[in-house]
Amino acid sequence: MIKDNHLLKNLKIATKLNILLTIIAVVTVFLSGGVLSWILSNNAESVVTDKALVLMETMSAVRNYTTTKINPELADRLETDYQFLPQTVPAFSAREVFEYFREQGGYKDFFYKEATLNPTNLRDKADDFEAKIVEKFRNERELDQVSGFRSFSSGNIFYIARPLEVSKESCLRCHSVPEAAPQSLLTTYGRENGFNWKLHEIVGAQMILVPATSILESAKRLQVSVTVILIGCLGFAIFLINFFLRFSVTNPLKKMAQLAQRISTGDLSQEFVHPYNDEMGMLASSLNRMKVSLDIAMDMLNSETE
Template sequence: MLRLFKLGTKLNIGTQLNLGTKLNLLLVFIFFLVVSVSGLLLSIILNRNAEQIVTDKAFLLIETMSSVRHYTSTQVNPELAPRLETEDEFLPQTVPAYSAREVFERLRTRKEYQDFFYKEATLNPTNLRDKADEFETQIVETFRTQPTLKEKTGFRSLPGGDIFYIARPLAVSQESCLRCHSAPELAPPSQITTYGDKNGYGWKLNEIVGAQMISVPASTVFEAARQLQFSVIGILSVFLLLTIFLINLFLKKTVTNPLKKMSQVAQRVSTGDLSGEFKHLADDEIGILAASLNRMKVSLEIAMNMLNSESQQ
């Protein structure tokens, strides 16, 4: 019984609503549906686009650093390598990792790149600034356990925000590398003088000793995507509300107001007042209904006159 009462109450409320109110409720429902679905789809599209932007930047930078490493290895190192035996201090310019890092640090002096990072994270580096942290060590170990894995990407959360990283394995691919990293007694004297004989030794040919890593800030890009999403949703909402207003105005002028006037004419006719007439110039459904109402009024007026004539006889 309670369910039937509630259902009856809902139906009663629904039947009591006028046409304009029902239309507004429908338009409000459509408004929230369109905004919700559009917001969801826009969020997915913009997030994918932001991720693609971040990825493209990272790939461009890591390819650039790989080119710097190759240039140093093939052109700079052969020219400076003989001086390692005679110089009092080690010449880091002969090391591809050093060249790539210095070039990138120069790039970071520009404001738009100050939150980008490049590192050749190494488990046992000669220069301790290349020492892998805990997160980077896990990546290097992943490359060591999966030799066929050529690249690893993902997001990393830091206090300053999320960053997107690309990591590639660094392996000892040339015999010449072992000259400085196999054993301290085989290393150039200048290297021992500068870095000591404790770090960066014991490497083996084809061994993965580190990971080349580029870190690109992602928070700013995703924040810009969210701001764009809010802006688009705001503009869409304004246009939808304007559309709802115009639809209401149009329907009020062409549908609800004419129906109200016809209802008033019909009510006067039902009480015997046949003087009223509804005029609607448009040849649409409302016009057809108005013409039918006027014909009915004329027919009723004729019928009433005939009844009056018969009663007088």
Template sequence: MNKVFKNLNLGAKLNLILLAIFLVVVLVSGLLLSIILGNYAKKVVADEAIVLIETMGAVREYTSNQVNPELAPRLETEEQFLPQTVPGYSAREVFENLRKTPQYSNFFYKEATLNPTNLRDKADAFETTIVENFRNQSNLKELTGFRYLPSGRIFYVARPLAVSEESCLRCHSTPEAAPKSQILTYGSDNGFGWQLNEVVGARIISTPASEVINAARRLQLLVIGILIGFFLIAVLIINLFLKFSVVRHLKEMAQLSRQVSTGNMEGEFKHDSNDEIGVLAASLNRMKVSLQMAMDMLNSESK
């Protein structure tokens, strides 16, 4: 391998060195980018999820303050409970409509609750852990991370769900205080015993982890593509510089040396710069002059 490298011309050697440097740079930068861009992609997805959670919070507040007061009297007379009066129901319905747009089709929303009225909202074991973390740490306002499901790994953003309105306790304090239609529809076993300001669940936005991974991969490929582009431009510029500023002059000096070696002293190499090529050219010209003087002396002595 060393012998092959020695037999290569100067341009090929330089290109091989540049290629080796580039491969090391790409390898190191690829590892760093996978970490940096992975975190950045998670932040981008998390920011989008937080916007969705805030939007669902606004929907809940609107339902609680404006829809519920209008429909509340009917809860005592209707045979079926009106879910439109429930902030969580409104938030979920709005989110399902939002998921019809391609941008949000891979996002999912759940108000995971420890003791819900509708068992559809029952927290599973993983979600229960999240809720307990919020209950045990009052200063904890948000959790993000990954969880594994049979369908694959998902990325989630969770915020606590607390009883912030007195009106919520009408349906969740005791079965006796609950509207009759609620008892007829859901029974009296679930969704009671809540306390004001108590954390009863978590609002969770989730999306397949592939969304985060693919976003990071797209950014990584973009950055590596830019690096490759700059590398190719740098190689082109260096090769042009090498060709016109070094190789061409070395070839001219080599040709002059061959002429001198055959006794032709007429040629002369001119190089105006004071760089290394200029120093070498001046040395070659002095050597030619010295050789000419030595040959003249030998010729004069032989006569």
């Protein structure tokens, strides 16, 4: 500790100032980096959320169209046709439309699923992760939406889920008991799955999955770029501060210290001229007045000794 204090006392003002500025710069970069990371992460999540919500609303519109326009036109054929017509099912229509959407460039990693605990079509069967979301909606009826990230081997996937509720009696035509279901449905899917649903029961979750890895990586690259720019700006600021202090403080102080040393040895032939009326100028004037006073005192002393 004593050695450190001794070292600190021997440091020049410019060195001390540079150490202080470096500490300030490091703390600034660290704090601003944390804040920037938080802002960019939230912004990236907001961008992903907006994409997912647009797709969710689109699929909801497809479901509504199927329920109000397609189903009434094909309902009678469910009783007469041998094979079930899945086009009458809103979930099927939404899933098929989304598959066509995924064929467009850049959307192959987007996914849509109506994850159901007891579906008629087993491709809609909820996995363990999705089943927990459905149970969450069942236990917290006030929830209308949940979102978050899910990890896959291909990277992080952002998901938004909304509860699927049996909101109409017409839905129970195919999902109450096998005896009430159209024969074509039983022929196509059997009697084991998709039954015993109840009115107002939450049976699944409508889910949109959007790849988030590229957006998050873009946010990280932006954070690195901004941090590098910030470090560069702080470094340039430190350089300018050093240049200004050397010109206006340290060099004048060094010259006044040299002058004071000469005065202490009896050399009163020089004085320091500072062109500015700042603190350095006031100090220079005081030093010059002290030199004049000392010169007068020396002359008076010499006169008395003679």
